[in-house]
Amino acid sequence: MPNRRHFLSAAAAAAGSFSLPLAAFAQERQFAPMPGEWRTFDVTTRVDVNLSQGDTRVWLPVPSVNTDWQRSLESSFATNGAATRVTDGREGTGILQVDFAEAVKQPYVELTSRVQTRNRAVDWQQKKQAQLEAADRAYWLQPTVLIPTDGIVRETALKAVGDARTDEEKVRRLYDWVVHNAFREPTTRGCGEGDIKTMLETGNLGGKCADINALFVGLARSVGIPARDVYGVRLAPSAFGYKTLSGNSASLKGSQHCRAEVFLQAHGWVAMDPADVAKVMREETPTWIKTVSDPLIAPVYKGLYGGWEGNWVGFNMAHDVALPGSRLGKLGFLMYPIAEDKQGRFDSYAPDDFKYQITSKEIKA
Missing domain, CATH: 2.60.40.2250 (Immunoglobulin-like)
Structure with missing residues (x-):
């Protein structure tokens, strides 16, 4: 009888060496969700x-x-x-x-x-003065049990943002840092645990969405940028043809997925999903794609910084x-x-x- 009481644990392996993707899988692909119909x-x-x-x-x-x-x-x-x-x-x-x-x-x-x-995507050229009440700001900056904001988390974030001065510059560097340092580990059970302190202390940054996007959220909070995870499930196939960004409507029991948001005064709450970039890199093709400049990865890497596709529903934050x-x-x-x-x-x-x-x-x- 299967053990239905098996407690959840993050199982991750160190990244190995990769070969370049086969030419057959390196064709140009589109991924550009834009706000539209509900x-x-x-x-x-x-x-x-x-x-x-x-x-x-x-x-x-x-x-x-x-x-x-x-x-x-x-x-x-x-x-x-x-x-x-x-x-x-x-x-x-x-x-x-x-x-x-x-x-x-x-x-x-x-x-x-x-x-x-519906789809969402921030217009980076359109500036506004979004407001976040002091109590809300404090709430979305606070640490949680699995997402501390001090110690190694803050130390890592400070190194990642370097000399960036604005929140927008810091978010860009944190997104890039997570994409380039964390990786999708298919053997992780479910969506992972999101224990970012252990990830950083062990140096093992492999996991799934609850790990990788929690890491992004924790790093952002630790340098004073309000951030949050949004927990939900994929509902339907991707309109852009990516199988790893799709849900099978007839059976979604393995389609849970969490995303992330950050608050920027010039734009309000902005969508982020470095975990899905990692997923496409690792699982969209038989070959683990290593670089975000690959024509299959580049549109996703760009599109998930500030946007996401509306074939997904968020349950809560x-x-x-x-x-x-x-x-x-x-x-x-x-x-x-x-x-x-x-x-x-x-x-x-x-x-x-x-x-x-x-x-x-x-x-x-």
Whole structure:
């Protein structure tokens, strides 16, 4: 029987030597998401709690992000348990909590949320005077359990920004530093843990999105730039043909992905995703592409500095999540279905043992 209680750990290997990409994979590709029409999706998460013992509690993230690039609309659910809509944290993170008594046979819950998304891209030439309230600035600068902002994190950030003076210059250098030093490690379970202090102390900067984008966020916060992760899931194929930047709408249980944002006074909240640059470099072709100047990588490297594609939905921006009624500790982030019974917490990174399925359907006007 698979071990569904396997606790999550970041497994990363040191980068090896790479060969140049095959010519067949080095063709020019486009990746230039621009703001445009809204797309509407129904996102459904179905949990059939497997092998539970005793009373069981399930928590599902409910989309709760509302911005100029996402609208979180209505949600509905069906279950043979007792369900409650709850929130956690200052951001109002949406959570559906479902309790199942031991007597419930074949416990299940199905949550469907309607969302609207669209592409986003900052116009670097268009300046404005965006404001961030003092309390909000302090909040998006504070350290978290997995994202400290002192010690080796701040030391690394200061070296990376060098003599940069403006926040925009600092962000550019931090983005480049993360892209050139961190790398996608396919053997990392799930999306990783996001323990950036350990990453920097060990010198092992391999991981997935929760590691690489958390590293970017922590470095930015440590030098006084408000930054945050946005945790969600890919919903549909990429319009630009990149398979690694796509979601299979019929089965999204491995499509969780977090992104990042930084606040710049001249532009407001700006999209960033160095983790997806690393993903395309490592997994888009059979050959690990080493340079961002490669014609397959260059458009992504450029486009994900200030933009991202709207085939993705953000659930929340929360760190150190306290699940209501949980007998265990806080989560570093909430991006996956979570469940506990008397044995402990289920392994969210093993959806077929848990078990759960996530799907999406685009609603055409």
